[in-house]
Amino acid sequence: MRSLLITLLLSLFLVLPGFAAEVHLSVAASMTDAVKELVATYEKQAEDVTLLPNFASSGALAKQIAQGAPADIYIAANPKWMNYLVTEKYIPAGQVRTFAFNSLVFVGQKGPAITHLEDIVHLQRIAIGSPKSVPAGQYAEQALKAAGLYAQVEGKLIMAKDVRQALMYADRGETNGAFVYKTDALLAKDAVVLLEVPQALYSEVTYPIGLTVEGIKNPDAIAFFDYLKTDQATGILRKYGFVVR
DSSP: OOOHHHHHHHHHHSSSSSSEEEEEEEEEEGHHHHHHHHEEEHHHSSEEEEEEEEEEEEHHHHHHHHHTTSSEEEOOOSSHHHHHHTTTTOOGGGGGEEEEEOOOOEEOOOOOOOOSSSGGOOOOEEEEEOTTTTTHHHHHHHHHHHOOOOHHHHGGEEESSSSHHHOOOOOOHHSSSSEEEEEHHHHOOOOOOEEEEGGGGGGOOOEEEEETTOOOGHHHHHHHHHTTSSSSHHHHHHHOOOOOO
């Protein structure tokens, strides 16, 4: 009788609401809106699964994972931080693939014509994600150095904690412009794309995605990881301006 009672209690516990399986996502800030829609769409289809996204710069997220923060899936905005987690054994190399691509643009309020990258040297305040942890800032720094302009604008750079903050500075007019991803520029209220940064000046913006060592033990994380390869998920990414090949 006692064993039967225990079995019944365990069964009741498992079906009680509030005990849905959890999948922790660590996602580059530039993918915030696309991933929010991916999460909402998937949760409508999957039973008893709760997806918990954490959005920040790729570097900040990688450091959090290395310090023990829960993460089943990691989406970075460049290979650097993914490679770091693979090297440190937090993500198995065989569990990494390319998720999407993006490009770099310069946005700002309508005003003085910015038709070439060289034109930004005349601006006073330029927002950029901190190159130490923000991939968009690393790409921008790479482009400026390749164009021979970095020394001329270095003192004018306003460092942002992530690409969304850089966009906000330009959108509010707090800076004369900002280097952001093309997908972020689509979300601006007042700022417009002033210039598409020539691709030859910086590495292709690549978003790798990987299952962590914890994620490969979580069937629900694996299921969502696989869902992100479907036509439905690809369509959502493209809706937000990402390139999927």
